[in-house]
Structure formats: C-alpha cells, structure tokens
Amino acid sequence: MSGALAPRPARVHLPAPGDVIARFTGPWAFLSNFHHWPVRWEGVTYPTAEHAFQAGKVDDLLVREEIARVATPQGARLRGRRLQLRDGWDVRLRFEVMAGVLRAKFAASPVRMAALLATAPAVLVEGNSWHDQTWGDCCCGRPACRARGENHLGRLLMTLRDEFAERIGES
Numbered sequence: 001m002s003g004a005l006a007p008r009p010a011r012v013h014l015p016a017p018g019d020v021i022a023r024f025t026g027p028w029a030f031l032s033n034f035h036h037w038p039v040r041w042e043g044v045t046y047p048t049a050e051h052a053f054q055a056g057k058v059d060d061l062l063v064r065e066e067i068a069r070v071a072t073p074q075g076a077r078l079r080g081r082r083l084q085l086r087d088g089w090d091v092r093l094r095f096e097v098m099a100g101v102l103r104a105k106f107a108a109s110p111v112r113m114a115a116l117l118a119t120a121p122a123v124l125v126e127g128n129s130w131h132d133q134t135w136g137d138c139c140c141g142r143p144a145c146r147a148r149g150e151n152h153l154g155r156l157l158m159t160l161r162d163e164f165a166e167r168i169g170e171s
Contacts, residue, residue, distance in 0.1 A: 019122040030115055031124065031157060033101075034073040037112065041104040048073045049105045054080030056097035057089060098135075099156050106160060116161050117168075124154040124161075 024032035033049040044064050046052040050073035055064035057080055070076045086093055106112045126136030126149075137149030 020125055021119060021122045022125050023127040024124075028119070030112070031119070031126075033153070037105060039101060039105045040108060041101050044068050046076075048076070049101050051076040052101040052104070053098055054083075056094075056101065057083045057085050059086060095152060095156075098153070099160075102156055102160055106164070113164055116157065117164055119157075120161055120165065124157045125151050126153040 021028050021031070024030075024035075029035050030037065033053060036048055039046045039049050039052045041052040041056075042064075044052075044055065044061070046055065046068045051067055051070065054076045055067040058064065063083070067076050067079055070079055106116050126132070128136045128138050129140045131138045131140060131142070131145055133145060133147070133149035135149075135151070135153040137151050137154075138145035
C-alpha cells in the first residue's frame with residue numbers, strides 16, 4: 001500500500017493512558033468502516049469495510065460483488081438494508097462478520113496495523129449522532145440515546161489491537 005494512504009495518528013497525537021478516542025473522525029477516521037481503504041474479505045475486494053460488512057449479510061457471491069461495486073459506503077449501507085439476512089445474523093453472525101472484516105482491513109497492511117496499534121492505550125468509542133447504540137454510542141441527546149451504547153465496533157477494534165500487540169510481542 002502506498003504511503004499516500006497512510007494515516008497520521010502516530011504523528012499527530014499518541015494517546016495517553018486513560019484517553020478516549022470518542023469519534024472516528026479527523027486523525028482517527030481510519031477507524032471508521034466508511035474510511036476509503038480497500039478490504040479484501042472472503043475473496044472479494046471492497047472499497048471500504050462498510051461495503052464488506054454489508055455484503056456479509058448474504059452468502060450469494062453475485063450480491064456480494066454487486067455491493068462491492070456500489071459507489072459509496074452510504075450506498076452500500078442502504079443496499080444492505082434491503083437484503084434478506086442470513087440465518088443467525090441478528091443473534092451472533094453480524095458480530096463474527098464484523099470481526100472478520102476488521103481483521104482483514106487491518107491485517108492486510110503493516111501501515112494499517114501500525115495505525116491501529118498507535119491508538120493504544122486509548123479506549124475506542126464509535127461516537128455518533130445517527131442513533132447507533134449497537135456498534136457505537138450515540139450522543140444526540142434523544143431519550144433513547146441517553147444510555148451508553150454497546151460500542152461493539154470500538155470493542156472489536158480494541159480486541160483486535162490487543163491481538164496484534166500480543167502477536168508482535170511474541171515475535
């Protein structure tokens with residue numbers, strides 16, 4: 001991967017112990033599934049992790065390839081909302097797919113892996129204003145969003161970061 005796509009978090013700000021990266025924007029935009037980093041997952045290359053995640057809702061390779069051709073991550077998300085979901089999607093499968101997509105995104109490149117590792121030891125929270133309390137923590141102020149979100153995206157990223165750090169420590 002060329003240096004032109006390299007994120008800058010390690011050069012901009014290294015988190016201090018106790019820091020929280022509360023939104024995946026600015027120098028932390030690379031943590032977002034909407035960030036334009038190609039992801040090769042289960043034999044298909046997608047323009048973003050969002051595309052790959054949405055494609056993971058189905059087993060049909062032709063539909064997955066169609067999603068890979070959608071122009072934007074927002075468009076991929078909209079396309080994903082119209083799919084007939086795989087059995088077990090809402091119970092466990094969506095978390096397994098997300099973990100696999102994230103692993104594919106960051107393990108594919110030493111630059112990406114280093115960028116994720118550079119977030120340590122900060123807590124990663126996918127703060128948002130679009131009411132996503134499963135993958136993140138909405139801070140819009142609406143009554144339904146006043147309770148803390150589950151932040152599964154942030155938690156999966158931190159788990160992956162820990163796995164990478166452990167693997168590097170064993171080398």
